[in-house]
Amino acid sequence: MRPGRVHGVAWVLAALTVFAGVGVTAGEPASPLPSKGLATASPAVIELGRALFQDTRLSTDNSISCASCHPLDHYGSDNQYRSHGVDGRLGETNAPTVFNAMFNIAQFWNGRAGTLERQTDFPVNDHNEMASSWPEVLSKLNASPDYAERFAALFDDGLTVTNVQHAIAEFERTLVTPDSRFDRYLRGDVEALTASERAGWRLFKAYGCSACHQGRLLGGNLYTRMGLFGDYFADRAARGDGDPSDADLGRFQVTGDPEHKYQFKVPSLRNVALTPPYFHDGATSDLLSAIRIMGRYQLGREIAPEDVALIGEFLRTLNAPLGTM
């Protein structure tokens, strides 16, 4: 397939992306990640956020921290098909990474949290995750002289829910992973990718993957239905891989609009080769099989094995070094 022959939807979406100012490098539907995140708080607040992110006292039995499901030394993803919360309770969806999450239009597969601050309400209170509550968390943190002092030094109003959320969110706004080889390529270093990786990138655009996976994250900036072609959920149930669940309803759970049933935020593909399993239901851990599933259900075609392999090679160029995180 020639790169010029892009799926019709791709053009429309690419044009919308330009108008939305999402940032497109020299005609490419993707742009490099900035070298720094979006945090504006002082280093002391960010360090406080890092400590809170890794503090198990945010869970009711002091067993689980944010980092339990989003390990910082593991690209912010636990590599579980579904995460285990307190008492080993199984969650309803696969855990996306927290790295680069600051660039998403909203948080969660169904976008139910508009900000990283608001996002923290969910895991703290979720029965399957931390099973706690803010009053419980605050009283535990208050009992720790170290925290009480740090909050008092940094905030006029000391230890409050808002300040806990702010510190965690600001820490998350430092979790950017720049300098993948693909970023270097987008900045003009053509040789940063091998010939077959460049062929994979051309195929990614030519098949129309970039209609949905575009911008800085190659994702994260729109919602689309899972199964534009064919019924992904009926097929999954027919295979015996899971009956439809509430979480499968996607964006509909947030808006109640029947048009939004089975719509999900298009996930970022940054570091994707390092963060299996894939999809909201963790349906597969194999990157090449995820590419085939996308071809079948999002583009209505069986992608030839050699093209799947090349697209896979391209996706691996989105792996970035972890640096000091």
Ligand code: HEC
């Ligand atoms: C028990 C495991 C677990 C714990 C603990 C947990 N998370 Fe998550 N996290 C998940 C899962 C699962 C999702 C996806 C849920 C969904 O989309 O419905 C998620 C989603 C997210 C997202 C959205 C990412 C995106 O791309 O949409 C962010 C940000 C996040 N978590 C941060 C945190 C923070 C901060 C904490 C601690 C306050 C935390 N998580 C605690 C499992 C966990």
Ligand code: HEC
């Ligand atoms: C019409 C929009 C659309 C198109 C086109 C599309 N995708 Fe996706 N992609 C999505 C959505 C939505 C999801 C999440 C689906 C889910 O979780 O159920 C996704 C998920 C993925 C994932 C899993 C990421 C993760 O972390 O779980 C990969 C990998 C992926 N897509 C690659 C591709 C490739 C390669 C192509 C082209 C062959 C492609 N996509 C085409 C919308 C699209």
